[in-house]
Amino acid sequence: MRLILNSPLDMHLHLRDGDMLKNVAKFSAKDFAGALIMPNLLPPITDIKSLLAYKKRIFEAVREENFTPHMTLFFKSDYTADFLEKAKPYIAAIKLYPNGVTTNSEGGIEQIDTKRLSPVFEAMSELDIPLCVHGETNGFVMDREREFCAIYEQLAASFPKLTIIMEHITTKECVKLLEKHENLHATITLHHLLITLDDVMGGLLNPHLFCKPIAKRYEDKEALLEAALNAHKKVMFGSDSAPHLVSKKECCGCAAGIFSAPIALSALAELFEKHGKLTNLQTFVSDNARDIYKLIPINKPIVLEKKEWIVPAKFDDVVPMFASQTLKWKVKSRLN
Amino acid sequence: MRLILNSPLDMHLHLRDGDMLKNVAKFSAKDFAGALIMPNLLPPITDIKSLLAYKKRIFEAVREENFTPHMTLFFKSDYTADFLEKAKPYIAAIKLYPNGVTTNSEGGIEQIDTKRLSPVFEAMSELDIPLCVHGETNGFVMDREREFCAIYEQLAASFPKLTIIMEHITTKECVKLLEKHENLHATITLHHLLITLDDVMGGLLNPHLFCKPIAKRYEDKEALLEAALNAHKKVMFGSDSAPHLVSKKECCGCAAGIFSAPIALSALAELFEKHGKLTNLQTFVSDNARDIYKLIPINKPIVLEKKEWIVPAKFDDVVPMFASQTLKWKVKSRLN
Numbered sequence: 001m002r003l004i005l006n007s008p009l010d011m012h013l014h015l016r017d018g019d020m021l022k023n024v025a026k027f028s029a030k031d032f033a034g035a036l037i038m039p040n041l042l043p044p045i046t047d048i049k050s051l052l053a054y055k056k057r058i059f060e061a062v063r064e065e066n067f068t069p070h071m072t073l074f075f076k077s078d079y080t081a082d083f084l085e086k087a088k089p090y091i092a093a094i095k096l097y098p099n100g101v102t103t104n105s106e107g108g109i110e111q112i113d114t115k116r117l118s119p120v121f122e123a124m125s126e127l128d129i130p131l132c133v134h135g136e137t138n139g140f141v142m143d144r145e146r147e148f149c150a151i152y153e154q155l156a157a158s159f160p161k162l163t164i165i166m167e168h169i170t171t172k173e174c175v176k177l178l179e180k181h182e183n184l185h186a187t188i189t190l191h192h193l194l195i196t197l198d199d200v201m202g203g204l205l206n207p208h209l210f211c212k213p214i215a216k217r218y219e220d221k222e223a224l225l226e227a228a229l230n231a232h233k234k235v236m237f238g239s240d241s242a243p244h245l246v247s248k249k250e251c252c253g254c255a256a257g258i259f260s261a262p263i264a265l266s267a268l269a270e271l272f273e274k275h276g277k278l279t280n281l282q283t284f285v286s287d288n289a290r291d292i293y294k295l296i297p298i299n300k301p302i303v304l305e306k307k308e309w310i311v312p313a314k315f316d317d318v319v320p321m322f323a324s325q326t327l328k329w330k331v332k333s334r335l336n
Numbered sequence: 337m338r339l340i341l342n343s344p345l346d347m348h349l350h351l352r353d354g355d356m357l358k359n360v361a362k363f364s365a366k367d368f369a370g371a372l373i374m375p376n377l378l379p380p381i382t383d384i385k386s387l388l389a390y391k392k393r394i395f396e397a398v399r400e401e402n403f404t405p406h407m408t409l410f411f412k413s414d415y416t417a418d419f420l421e422k423a424k425p426y427i428a429a430i431k432l433y434p435n436g437v438t439t440n441s442e443g444g445i446e447q448i449d450t451k452r453l454s455p456v457f458e459a460m461s462e463l464d465i466p467l468c469v470h471g472e473t474n475g476f477v478m479d480r481e482r483e484f485c486a487i488y489e490q491l492a493a494s495f496p497k498l499t500i501i502m503e504h505i506t507t508k509e510c511v512k513l514l515e516k517h518e519n520l521h522a523t524i525t526l527h528h529l530l531i532t533l534d535d536v537m538g539g540l541l542n543p544h545l546f547c548k549p550i551a552k553r554y555e556d557k558e559a560l561l562e563a564a565l566n567a568h569k570k571v572m573f574g575s576d577s578a579p580h581l582v583s584k585k586e587c588c589g590c591a592a593g594i595f596s597a598p599i600a601l602s603a604l605a606e607l608f609e610k611h612g613k614l615t616n617l618q619t620f621v622s623d624n625a626r627d628i629y630k631l632i633p634i635n636k637p638i639v640l641e642k643k644e645w646i647v648p649a650k651f652d653d654v655v656p657m658f659a660s661q662t663l664k665w666k667v668k669s670r671l672n
Contacts, residue, residue: 214537
């Protein structure tokens with residue numbers, strides 16, 4: 001049995017830099033036609049020169065693979081309309097991080113004051129540059145996203161022409177917001193479709209499933225599944241694949257992030273098939289993103305075969321999701 | 337400045353066995369007059385012979401220290417009145433674990449059916465043997481204790497003469513139950529007075545603060561603090577100090593448990609002083625336990641000095657709570 005996905009897209013991806021970039025980029029480049037590349041490097045990508053240099057390093061890392069990195073800038077409150085107009089041809093979106101809420105989000109926005117920030121949002125609306133948002137407050141870890149909903153609503157209502165993407169949503173409240181505001185969209189990760197906080201710390205503590213936003217309750221996972229499996233027009237796949245060396249995961253201060261890129265399509269196919277929704281996977285992993293981002297991906301059919309394979313325990317020094325476990329679908333021509 | 341605590345008691349302590357017992361027992365034995373020793377070894381302590389043999393190993397481990405291990409049996413549904421009568425002189429309590437909810441709780445009770453288990457509870461009531469309970473269901477990790485409240489209520493109402501201790505409570509709901517049922521009491525750990533889930537996983541993930549029941553919300557911590565700081569007559573200190581080798585903490589499947597024994601009194605003194613409640617510490621760490629358990633501890637004054645010290649990074653291969661951090665009170669004659 002085979003499944004062909006036309007030009008799958010990963011609309012939320014961390015490729016990092018340096019050696020890590022060289023080690024992980026190939027996995028996304030092999031399975032996807034393109035990906036939205038997160039800008040939270042150290043320092044973050046806030047100018048065109050750095051962005052283009054990073055893009056070049058990504059191309060070097062993916063080598064001969066046919067893969068489009070859709071670049072993003074790290075949102076700054078002082079971006080001018082003039083700068084944004086110049087940046088527009090090079091970027092697919094701008095990513096807003098509240099200060100300090102996740103890996104390398106220092107230098108993010110202290111307070112999301114729609115009035116103070118309106119010049120940037122107005123210019124982005126005019127130029128049709130989507131705004132991607134890491135939507136968490138600095139509150140209690142289980143409440144951070146829920147609390148952020150008020151800010152999503154304020155943004156959506158204040159800038160109705162701005163395309164806003166609620167990144168890696170994890171709560172039923174965010175799913176509901178999709179119906180309420182036309183300009184709100186969302187990415188959903190693989191892991192938030194599969195795990196709850198019980199999987200992270202209900203038994204033994206599994207640092208490899210520790211991510212931000214943290215996985216929530218069963219009813220939250222159900223709401224995300226409902227939207228993804230039915231290929232809700234306003235949701236897209238974004239892996240939020242975020243590699244960390246095993247030494248940064250199995251340690252005292254474990255970094256947040258799940259490395260899912262190498263197994264994302266396989267696990268998605270298994271999940272959608274299990275729920276009898278395999279025919280909706282194309283829409284979730286590609287078509288919706290084309291509509292929301294108004295992008296035309298390169299033509300890149302990806303063939304998956306129904307064939308069990310065991311996920312390696314590590315890729316270099318990074319432990320992937322489903323490490324050493326068996327998956328039922330395999331991307332054809334995967335070399336491992 | 338000095339503080340003298342008369343015969344402090346730790347009413348919930350894991351001393352483990354073998355090398356670990358030899359390494360950790362001395363810390364409790366030095367600072368406390370006695371402790372209630374948890375029976376969840378592998379296999380659990382369910383007969384008098386094993387219990388006395390374990391007690392002997394504890395005495396060997398504490399050597400010349402003047403310290404009383406108050407022994408407990410692991411609750412089994414088939415304990416007879418005859419067996420309990422024979423056991424009574426050797427035990428301070430019986431500890432009930434629901435099956436599979438924490439470290440070495442396999443072989444615990446599948447379903448706490450008060451009717452089916454009533455012969456044991458009735459016999460314990462008659463013999464005045466306290467029942468200590470690990471009160472968690474198998475539900476969602478944040479709800480497990482809250483869900484268990486119904487079982488606590490049923491136990492308390494069905495066996496009004498049975499002294500029931502809700503172990504290591506973590507929620508405001510359990511604090512409220514203390515007022516509702518005369519025969520419900522509770523132990524509170526040091527860590528649940530200090531941390532919430534935010535400290536475990538709000539920033540980087542800290543496996544050394546991962547414990548069962550997991551730390552909950554701010555309002556839960558506040559309710560616990562209110563009871564402990566005011567030396568509520570129905571609450572006692574129980575550290576739930578639970579050592580694991582660093583290799584079992586900083587790893588892929590991290591074991592639940594915080595090793596607080598070596599710093600418990602120091603950190604409690606700092607906490608109670610910070611809240612202007614230092615005069616209540618004696619009641620919390622000793623007097624209430626004497627009343628609830630009707631025990632007379634050995635006479636062992638413990639002197640603490642207001643003197644900063646840095647907690648070692650490790651004791652052998654076990655990382656303690658507050659590792660490498662500074663505490664303001666020091667138990668006198670501590671050698672490190």
